[in-house]
Amino acid sequence: MSIAVRRRWTVAEKLGAGFGLALLVMLAVGVVSYHTIGIQVETAGRVARTQHIIAHLAELGSQVADIESGARGFVITFRESYLEPYYRGIDRVNSTMQELGNLTEGDPVKGRQFAELKSFIDARVALARRVVDVRRNQGFDAAVQLIQAGRGKQLMDEIDRRTGEMAGDEQNLLLQSEVHAQDSARRTFYSLVVGGALCILILSLAGVIIFRDMDRKKEAEKALQRANAELVQSLSKLEQHSLEISRLSEIGDFLHSCQTTDEAYRVIAQSIPRVIPGTSGALGIIHPSRNVVELAVAWGEPQLGESIFPPDDCWALRRGRMNYVEDTGSPLHCKHLGGAKPAGYLCVPLMAHGEALGLMHLQADRRPDAGELSSWMPEARQRLSATVGDQIALAVSNLKLREALRQQSVRDPLTGLFNRRYMEESLGLELRRAVRSSRPLSVLMLDLDHFKRFNDSLGHDAGDTMLKEFGTVLKGVIRQGDIACRYGGEEFVLILPEASLKVSRLRAERLRESVKHLNVQNRGQGLGNVTVSIGIAAFPEHGGDPDTLLKAADTALYSAKEAGRDRVTLAPIPEMSPNV
Secondary structure, eight states: OOOOOOOOOOHHHHHHHHHHHHHHHHHHHHHHHHHHHHHHHHHHHHHHHHHHHHHHHHHHHHHHHHHHHHHHHHHHHOOGGGGHHHHHHHHHHHHHHHHHHHHHTTOHHHHHHHHHHHHHHHHHHHHHHHHHHHHHHHOHHHHHHHHHTSHHHHHHHHHHHHHHHHHHHHHHHHHHHHHHHHHHHHHHHHHHHHHHHHHHHHHHHHHHHHHHTTTTOHHHHHHHHHHHHHHHHHHHHHHHHHHHHHHHHHHHHHHHHOSSHHHHHHHHHHHHHHHSTTEEEEEEEEOTTSSOEEEEEEESOOOOOOSEEOGGGOHHHHHTSOEEESOTTSTTOOGGGTTOOOSOEEEEEEEETTEEEEEEEEEESSOOOGGGHHHHSOHHHHHHHHHHHHHHHHHHHHHHHHHHHHHHHHBOTTTOSBOHHHHHHHHHHHHHHHHHHTOOEEEEEEEETTHHHHHHHHOHHHHHHHHHHHHHHHHHHOOTTOEEEEEETTEEEEEEETOOHHHHHHHHHHHHHHHHTOOOEETTEEOOOOOEEEEEEEETTTOSSHHHHHHHHHHHHHHHHHTTSSSEEEOOOOSSOOOO
């Protein structure tokens, strides 16, 4: 009778099996990480292309406006010098459309949208050329008649609508890419945690085996301990890297959800100490004039110098690269710190689309010892800071672009006041608030007296100057919360929340007197005095819906005109006022 003897595994075999299994786990984690990096790179490419498309769409509006303003200036003055913005605008439009065509190539939907936009832009450029040719060959009246036909406005409306639709589609793509990147980062984090846990479990079992055979395998135990320490250190680095990715994704999500730059600055001040712990710092933004950097927000207790300084005072902004300084006595010490002497600091330029937007400045929370400087800001942390700076720059650039597009959509380009569409939306909103709070609201409709005669005698250029100055007067007299709008032509509307008929009449009289003393100069020539007629309607006396109030104010304005102009007239109060 024979008995089968089960062979026991040797220590070397057990260790080999354990390390083999751990290697397979680490290999699987590496494959997942490699796949996620590929997704992140691809997503970054799509985001960059989308940002370029949005930027080019924003540029098209001003470029087409240059063509239109150059052509109109030539029609009015018949001077070739006025065609400089016209020709420059055509060149810029052609260049921008060529770049847009390259960016949308290969995408059928974007290609179709680009083709439709291009057809309207080509039609608008062709119309501008025709206006210039008609002015040269047939005279001023024929050119004005061609402009007044309204085809140019129809084309501009279509161009604005098409660029708005394309920009909206690209914004949606940005959000989808962000969600996709977050999902990939989350999968990587989970794979690292699970893989690390498995590796620690496997290595712990191997340590138990070695401990049981300690007397015979002391050298093997030492080797395994060294391997275990290295693997734990690697795992710690992987976990730290995964945590950084997660926090970077979180700050990116918050920044892309911000509505304004001020909101983004607050998010940055709260998020950076979590992403780059142990640091204080500040964020400086370059002013639109490009000649100064202004402190936007600070966190921790940094040692700072001037809150406003020239960009050349920072070496990072000069070079367009990070500037890490361990010794404040170094020749590369930034002047913007003034008399502040931090032990060490890092300046990261905020670059987006090849343009410097500002500066991120980092310091240690406490003054490190001489031997701790290198550990405070090692190369890995410097790379992390650069990545954070890139995210901040893209978010700020995107927010500024969105704010610029919104301003273009609600502002009258000549006077800087709100346009008619914004007025109609705001009046409805303010009326609803007035109804809920049982508070008054007044609407003033204003019209510059004899403006058509003034415009015909002195020219459209002088008329535009007068409208600009009048818009400046309106912006100077309104309170915070009042809404000043250009209704159309020489007509304007003021919405005065919480203003009764008595208060609004007093304010209208003061405005009327201010306009009478207005001294407008155009090209060194005085344009004479101008007066304004004002009609007033109010809630609840004259109605509770926007159309009724505007009609009542317009009726009062007409009465002021009929009574001799340069006066303030209240709309007649109906016998049965609305019950509010």
